[in-house]
Amino acid sequence: MAIDRRNFLKGAVATSVTAMLPVNWVFAQNRPAGMAAMDVSAVKWSKVDHLPEHFKVLNSSPLNAFPPEHLLDPATTPSDVAFIRWNGQMPDFENINPDTWEFTVDGESIETPKTYTIAELKKKFKTHTQQLVLECGGNSRVNFYPNAKGNQWSNSAVFCAEWTGVLVKDVLADCGVKSDAVYTAHYGADKHISGKGAAISRGVPIEAAMNENALIAWAMNGEDIPYMHGYPLRIVFGGRPGSVSQKCATGIGVRDRVHDGKKMAAPAYQVPKNPVAPGEKVDNKDFKIIEEMIVKSLITSPQTGGEVALGDSIEVRGHAWAGVREVTKVEVSYDYGTTWQSASLTKPANPTAWQQWAITLKLPQTGYYEIWARATDSQGDSQPMVQPQWNPKGYLFNGCHRIALRVG
Ligand SMILES: Nc1nc2c(c(=O)[nH]1)N[C@H]1C(S)=C(S)[C@@H](COP(=O)(O)O)O[C@H]1N2
Numbered sequence: 001m002a003i004d005r006r007n008f009l010k011g012a013v014a015t016s017v018t019a020m021l022p023v024n025w026v027f028a029q030n031r032p033a034g035m036a037a038m039d040v041s042a043v044k045w046s047k048v049d050h051l052p053e054h055f056k057v058l059n060s061s062p063l064n065a066f067p068p069e070h071l072l073d074p075a076t077t078p079s080d081v082a083f084i085r086w087n088g089q090m091p092d093f094e095n096i097n098p099d100t101w102e103f104t105v106d107g108e109s110i111e112t113p114k115t116y117t118i119a120e121l122k123k124k125f126k127t128h129t130q131q132l133v134l135e136c137g138g139n140s141r142v143n144f145y146p147n148a149k150g151n152q153w154s155n156s157a158v159f160c161a162e163w164t165g166v167l168v169k170d171v172l173a174d175c176g177v178k179s180d181a182v183y184t185a186h187y188g189a190d191k192h193i194s195g196k197g198a199a200i201s202r203g204v205p206i207e208a209a210m211n212e213n214a215l216i217a218w219a220m221n222g223e224d225i226p227y228m229h230g231y232p233l234r235i236v237f238g239g240r241p242g243s244v245s246q247k248c249a250t251g252i253g254v255r256d257r258v259h260d261g262k263k264m265a266a267p268a269y270q271v272p273k274n275p276v277a278p279g280e281k282v283d284n285k286d287f288k289i290i291e292e293m294i295v296k297s298l299i300t301s302p303q304t305g306g307e308v309a310l311g312d313s314i315e316v317r318g319h320a321w322a323g324v325r326e327v328t329k330v331e332v333s334y335d336y337g338t339t340w341q342s343a344s345l346t347k348p349a350n351p352t353a354w355q356q357w358a359i360t361l362k363l364p365q366t367g368y369y370e371i372w373a374r375a376t377d378s379q380g381d382s383q384p385m386v387q388p389q390w391n392p393k394g395y396l397f398n399g400c401h402r403i404a405l406r407v408g
């Protein structure tokens with residue numbers, strides 16, 4: 001697998017990377033220190049061998065990979081850092097022609113079904129650029145005890161990129177949404193791992209589609225959407241489970257019932273209706289759909305495992321997000337939650353963008369520390385310090401993120 005993973009600039013210092021880039025690397029100035037440029041642009045990665053060394057590959061078919069948490073430090077996530085999640089086969093990217101790609105709006109609750117080319121979408125509707133948090137429902141699954149089956153994501157199956165496209169609600173309105181509409185249905189070009197049928201087809205309640213700033217996007221971070229992230233067109237709903245943000249999108253349906261597409265049925269992307277004990281078995285009829293992600297935060301600097309000198313001021317920083325809500329407070333503790341200090345916190349660039357927090361700490365004596373972060377949202381919900389409600393598929397883990405630091 002490592003054969004053509006060549007580091008173009010092994011060991012280059014961060015400041016010189018921008019000037020020496022082999023490809024047009026948008027947002028390169030946001031690159032965290034210590035990252036080398038690769039010889040294949042992230043836009044064109046089409047197989048696991050193209051991924052830089054910083055990715056941990058969970059499996060290659062379907063391809064699932066995530067970066068170390070500290071590389072998520074920039075306010076908007078560079079394309080070559082964002083985690084990658086496919087449920088089935090990847091499309092034949094090289095043979096996609098964006099000029100003939102079609103996007104169809106249909107379903108029982110659409111008045112006039114229509115098909116648009118990407119050029120028509122660009123021409124007919126207002127273009128919007130937004131920062132949207134995309135988090136896998138199973139992000140942080142590795143932390144659950146007892147262990148929940150599924151991809152063992154660390155805490156970095158989340159990213160906030162800048163997306164450009166048209167609003168889902170503008171396109172739906174152009175086709176007319178009937179009053180009996182209940183749910184959307186998202187369709188993509190990729191196939192189930194068996195080669196038969198769709199890999200995934202999920203949706204959202206119609207109110208979400210009609211009220212939120214969700215996009216049908218053709219650009220990520222100012223460039224074509226990278227193959228891995230859904231070239232040439234993607235439906236993106238910030239703050240909802242990543243599984244509703246359909247990559248390589250071929251259309252959206254408006255249904256008169258809860259959508260029954262692939263991976264809509266329990267237990268996929270669902271949690272128990274009533275609380276269960278860790279490890280308990282749950283009947284499929286006792287699950288409910290995860291509609292929104294929940295309040296969470298990430299410490300992206302310093303990198304876990306580092307050492308600082310006694311007396312040093314350490315800037316601890318990261319991001320916080322809360323599904324479709326806003327984060328109102330982030331607190332940090334270095335004494336296992338005995339005491340907490342409030343961090344500074346930015347406003348989101350737009351609804352469902354993640355927010356940046358920072359605090360300067362002076363650790364009082366030499367030794368080993370854990371730094372914990374805890375966010376609180378606009379409705380007063382915050383993060384548990386140990387594990388949240390256990391569930392069979394290991395979704396929605398939002399326990400406090402912690403890093404280790406040694407004062408030498
Ligand atoms: N077409 C398509 N879209 C998809 C998927 C997929 O397998 N195929 N996976 C979904 C899931 S489960 C997640 S978490 C996100 C991952 O997006 P990313 O690969 O850009 O990080 O894409 C979603 N959209």
Ligand SMILES: [Mo]
Nearest residue numbers: 136137242243
């Ligand atoms: Mo996901």
